[in-house]
Amino acid sequence: MRHPQQIGRMSAPRRKVQLATAAMLLVATTMAACGDGQDDGGKASAPKAPATIPELTTDPLTLSFIWFDWPPAQALETFANTEYKKERPNATIKVNTVPNANWHDAMFTQFAARKTDFDIAILDSQHIGEAVTNGNILDITDFVKTNIDVAAYDPYLLAAYGQFPQAETGKRDENASLYGLPLLGDTWTMIYRKDLIGDKPPQTWDEMISVAEKCQADNPGVSGLAFHQANGSDAAAVTYNTVNGVYGGNLWDSKTRKIDGVLNDAAGHEAMDVLVNKMKPLTARGSGNWFIDEVNAAVAQGKACIAFNWIAASGGLLDPKQSTLGTTREQILDKLGFATLPSQKTDLVPLGGMGMHVSAYSPTANQTEALNFMKWFQRADVQKKWAAAGGVPSRTDALKSPEFLNAGPFNQVYADSVPRMRDMWNVPEYARLVDIENTNVNAALNGAKSPKEALDDIAKEQQSVLDSSSRKGGGGL
Amino acid sequence: MLATVFISPALLLLLAMSVFPLLWALYLSFTDYSATRGGPARFVGFGNYTAILTSAQVHQRALTTLIYVVGAVALQTVLGFGIAYLISRRTHGRGLLTTLFLVPMMLSPVVVGLFWRFMLDAQFGVINSMLGSLGLGQVEWLTRQRTALISLIVVDTWQWTPFIMLIALAGLTAVPKYLYEAASIDRASEWFRFRTITLPLVWPLLLIAVMFRAIEAFRLFDLVYILTNGGPGVSTETLSFHVYKVAFLGFNTGTASAYGILMVLVVIVLTQLYLRYLNKLKEG
Numbered sequence: 071m072r073h074p075q076q077i078g079r080m081s082a083p084r085r086k087v088q089l090a091t092a093a094m095l096l097v098a099t100t101m102a103a104c105g106d107g108q109d110d111g112g113k114a115s116a117p118k119a120p121a122t123i124p125e126l127t128t129d130p131l132t133l134s135f136i137w138f139d140w141p142p143a144q145a146l147e148t149f150a151n152t153e154y155k156k157e158r159p160n161a162t163i164k165v166n167t168v169p170n171a172n173w174h175d176a177m178f179t180q181f182a183a184r185k186t187d188f189d190i191a192i193l194d195s196q197h198i199g200e201a202v203t204n205g206n207i208l209d210i211t212d213f214v215k216t217n218i219d220v221a222a223y224d225p226y227l228l229a230a231y232g233q234f235p236q237a238e239t240g241k242r243d244e245n246a247s248l249y250g251l252p253l254l255g256d257t258w259t260m261i262y263r264k265d266l267i268g269d270k271p272p273q274t275w276d277e278m279i280s281v282a283e284k285c286q287a288d289n290p291g292v293s294g295l296a297f298h299q300a301n302g303s304d305a306a307a308v309t310y311n312t313v314n315g316v317y318g319g320n321l322w323d324s325k326t327r328k329i330d331g332v333l334n335d336a337a338g339h340e341a342m343d344v345l346v347n348k349m350k351p352l353t354a355r356g357s358g359n360w361f362i363d364e365v366n367a368a369v370a371q372g373k374a375c376i377a378f379n380w381i382a383a384s385g386g387l388l389d390p391k392q393s394t395l396g397t398t399r400e401q402i403l404d405k406l407g408f409a410t411l412p413s414q415k416t417d418l419v420p421l422g423g424m425g426m427h428v429s430a431y432s433p434t435a436n437q438t439e440a441l442n443f444m445k446w447f448q449r450a451d452v453q454k455k456w457a458a459a460g461g462v463p464s465r466t467d468a469l470k471s472p473e474f475l476n477a478g479p480f481n482q483v484y485a486d487s488v489p490r491m492r493d494m495w496n497v498p499e500y501a502r503l504v505d506i507e508n509t510n511v512n513a514a515l516n517g518a519k520s521p522k523e524a525l526d527d528i529a530k531e532q533q534s535v536l537d538s539s540s541r542k543g544g545g546g547l
Numbered sequence: 548m549l550a551t552v553f554i555s556p557a558l559l560l561l562l563a564m565s566v567f568p569l570l571w572a573l574y575l576s577f578t579d580y581s582a583t584r585g586g587p588a589r590f591v592g593f594g595n596y597t598a599i600l601t602s603a604q605v606h607q608r609a610l611t612t613l614i615y616v617v618g619a620v621a622l623q624t625v626l627g628f629g630i631a632y633l634i635s636r637r638t639h640g641r642g643l644l645t646t647l648f649l650v651p652m653m654l655s656p657v658v659v660g661l662f663w664r665f666m667l668d669a670q671f672g673v674i675n676s677m678l679g680s681l682g683l684g685q686v687e688w689l690t691r692q693r694t695a696l697i698s699l700i701v702v703d704t705w706q707w708t709p710f711i712m713l714i715a716l717a718g719l720t721a722v723p724k725y726l727y728e729a730a731s732i733d734r735a736s737e738w739f740r741f742r743t744i745t746l747p748l749v750w751p752l753l754l755i756a757v758m759f760r761a762i763e764a765f766r767l768f769d770l771v772y773i774l775t776n777g778g779p780g781v782s783t784e785t786l787s788f789h790v791y792k793v794a795f796l797g798f799n800t801g802t803a804s805a806y807g808i809l810m811v812l813v814v815i816v817l818t819q820l821y822l823r824y825l826n827k828l829k830e831g
Contacts, residue, residue, distance in 0.1 A: 171776070174796075175795045178583055178795070178798065179582075179795065181583055182582035182583045182798060200583070203584070204583045204584055204585060205585065206583070300776070300778075301776050301777065301778040301779070301780070302776045354669075354670055355669050355670070355685055355687060356668065356669020356670055356685065356687040356688075356689075356690055357669075357670070357690075358687065358690030358691075358778075358779060359689055359690050359775075359776075359778065373670075499797065501796040501797060502796050502797045505792065505796050509777070509778065509780050509781050510780065512778050512779055512780055513778070513779055513780025513781070513782070514780075515779075516687075516690045516691060516692070516778070516779035516780070517691065517692070517779070518692045518779045518780040518782055519780060524780075535797075543579065543591040543592070543593075543594020543595040543596075543597065543598050543801070543802070544594060544595055544597070544598020544599065544602070544802055545579060545581075545797065545799040545801070545802050546792075546793040546794075546796075546797040546799025546802045546803065547598055547599065547602045547604055547605065547793065547799075547802060
C-alpha cells in the first residue's frame with residue numbers, strides 16, 4: 071500500500087473540519103436562496119405607476135403578456151403586432167399562454183418569486199384583490215387620470231377590470247384606486263338551435279328549461295342543454311352563480327363579509343335545485359366535466375338544443391371546418407341563434423373578460439412600454455379596430471360601433487348584456503372561494519352530494535376561509 | 548483533499564437541490580408563511596401540524612389515497628407477476644414481448660392521462676363505444692364517484708404493471724434450473740413447484756417492487772390532475788393533489804410545507820417497517 075494513511079476512516083479533527091465545511095455550505099446556500107430579504111419583508115401594497123409615461127426606449131423590446139390558451143389570445147398577439155408596431159416598430163408583442171386550469175398558478179407562482187417573465191398579466195377581475203394585496207401589480211390610478219378618458223367607458227366595466235376594493239354591481243367608486251384597464255369584455259350568451267326550437271329564443275329561465283325539455287324529447291340523440299360543469303378553473307361555479315343571480319340569490323354580503331346564511335338562503339337553494347334537478351337531467355350523459363371546449367363541441371356537432379358559453383369563446387362555432395351544422399357560415403347561422411340570457415326573478419348575467427395589469431417585477435423599460443401600450447389600446451380608433459379583429463372592447467363608443475356589432479352575431483348580445491352584469495368576489499381569498507364552490511357544485515351535478523348539502527357546504531367552507539385570518543396555523547385547509 | 552474537490556460539485560448540488568429545500572420546508576412548516584403575501588414568517592409552533600392531523604378534509608384525502616394505493620398496487624402485483632410468469636415460460640419471442648409490455652412505463656404520465664381521458668369519455672370514448680357494440684350501456688367513467696377512482700386505478704395499472712413485471716421477470720430468471728429439474732425427478736406437480744420453489748425465491752424481490760410502487764402511488768398527482776382534477780367534487784383528490792391546492796390556490800406555504808413533511812414522514816416510517824420485515828424474511 072503506497073498511501074496507507076489515506077485509506078479507512080478519517081481522523082476525528084478532519085471529520086470535524088469537513089462537517090463544519092458542509093454546515094457552512096448549507097448556511098451559504100440558505101442565504102443565497104433566501105435572497106436579499108427585502109422581498110419577504112416588503113410591504114404588501116401595490117407600487118405606483120408614474121402619472122405620465124416616461125421616455126420610451128428605442129432599442130428592440132419584447133412586451134410579454136400572460137394569458138390562457140384560447141382564440142382571443144392569438145387574436146391579441148396578431149392584432150397588436152400588426153397595429154402597435156405601426157407606432158412602435160421596435161416593440162414586439164408576445165402573448166404567452168398556459169392551459170386555462172394553470173392560468174392563476176402560472177401568474178401567481180411567478181409573482182411569488184418576485185420575478186416575472188411577463189410584463190402585462192391578463193388577470194381575471196377576481197384575481198385583482200390577491201395581486202393588489204400582495205403588491206404584485208402597479209397602481210395606475212394617477213396614470214389613468216392623466217392618460218385615459220374614463221368618461222368614455224361604462225363605469226362598471228372600468229371598475230370591474232381595474233378597481234380594488236371591489237365595485238358594487240353596476241357601480242364604480244370614483245375614489246377607489248385602479249390597477250388595470252379593460253382588455254376583453256365578456257359574458258355568457260345563450261346559443262340555441264333555431265331549426266329545432268324556432269327563431270324566438272326563450273325569454274325566461276323556466277321557459278328555457280321547458281323548451282329544452284321538449285326539444286330533447288323531440289330529437290333523440292340531442293340533449294336539451296349544454297353548460298359548464300367541470301370542477302376546474304371557475305367552470306361549475308360560474309354556472310351556479312348565474313342561476314343563483316337569475317333566481318334572485320346573492321353570493322355574499324360584501325359589507326359584513328358574510329356568506330353563510332346569504333348564499334344558502336331560500337333563493338340560493340331554489341337556484342341549486344333548478345340547476346341540479348331541472349337543468350342537469352337535460353344534459354348529455356357524462357357531461358359532468360364539460361367546460362368551454364366541450365360545450366362548443368356539442369353545439370358544433372349538433373348535439374345540443376340550447377347551450378351557454380362565453381361570447382369570446384364562441385367564434386369557432388361559425389367555422390364550417392369545425393362544425394357539422396353547415397358548410398358555410400351562413401348555413402350555420404341559419405341553424406344557430408345567439409341571445410342574451412333569459413331572465414327570471416332578475417336579469418343578471420355573469421361578468422367575464424379580463425383586464426391588463428402591469429407586473430411590479432417587470433424591468434422599468436418594459437413597464438413604460440406596457441403603460442404606453444395600454445394608453446394606445448384604449449384609444450377610440452384602436453378599440454374599434456380591436457372589435458373588428460374579433461376582440462370585445464369596453465369603450466361605449468366602440469361597443470356601439472358598426473365595426474363591433476357587425477363583427478359577430480353574438481356581439482349585440484354582449485352590448486345588450488353590459489347593464490346586466492354581476493361579478494364574483496374580488497378578494498385576496500378568491501382562488502380558494504372559487505375552488506370550494508367549483509368542487510361542491512360539481513359534486514352536486516355528478517351525484518356525489520345532494521343539492522342542499524352541497525350549497526350548505528359551500529357557504530360554511532367559504533365563510534371559514536373569510537374568517538380564518540386570525541387562525542394560528544393550518545391556513546388553507 | 549483531491550477527493551473533497553471531486554465530490555464537492557455533487558455535494559453542493561445535493562445541498563442546494565435536496566437538503567436545503569427539505570430543511571427550508573421544515574422551517575416553513577412551523578410558520579404561517581405565504582409565498583405570495585410576503586412579509587415575515589410568523590412562528591406558529593405545531594399549529595400547522597395539529598390542523599392537518601385533525602382536519603376532516605385531510606382524513607378524507609388520506610382514505611382516498613389509501614384505497615387507491617391498495618387497489619392499484621395489488622392489481623399491478625397480480626398482473627405484473629402473472630405476465631412475468633407467462634413470459635418466463637416462453638422460449639421464443641421473450642425479448643420482443645418484454646419490450647412491448649414495457650412501452651406504457653416509458654410514456655409520460657401526462658400523455659397517458661390525456662389519451663385515457665379521451666378513451667374514457669362517456670360520449671365519444673372508445674371504451675364506451677366497445678361496450679355499446681357488446682350491447683352494454685354507457686358508463687360515466689370519470690364523472691361518477693365510484694367509477695372515477697376505479698378509472699384512476701385502471702390507468703395507473705396499465706402504465707405501471709410493466710414495472711412489477713420487469714422486477715418479477717428478473718427474479719424468475721434467477722431461479723436455479725436445477726431446482727425445477729430435481730422437482731421434476733420427484734414428479735412434483737406444476738402448482739407444487741410454483742408454491743415451493745418459484746414463489747418463495749421471487750417473493751423478496753417482488754416485495755421490493757411493491758414497496759417502490761406503493762411509494763410512487765402514495766405520491767400520485769399527475770393522473771389525478773389530468774383525468775379527474777380530483778372530481779367529481781373532491782372524491783378522487785389524493786393527498787398530493789390536496790397539498791398542491793393548499794400550496795398554490797391560497798399560497799398557504801407554511802401549511803403546505805407541514806403537509807409535505809408529514810407525507811415524507813409517513814413514507815419513511817412505513818418503509819422502515821417494511822424493510823425490517825424484508826430483512827427478517829431474508830434472515831429466515
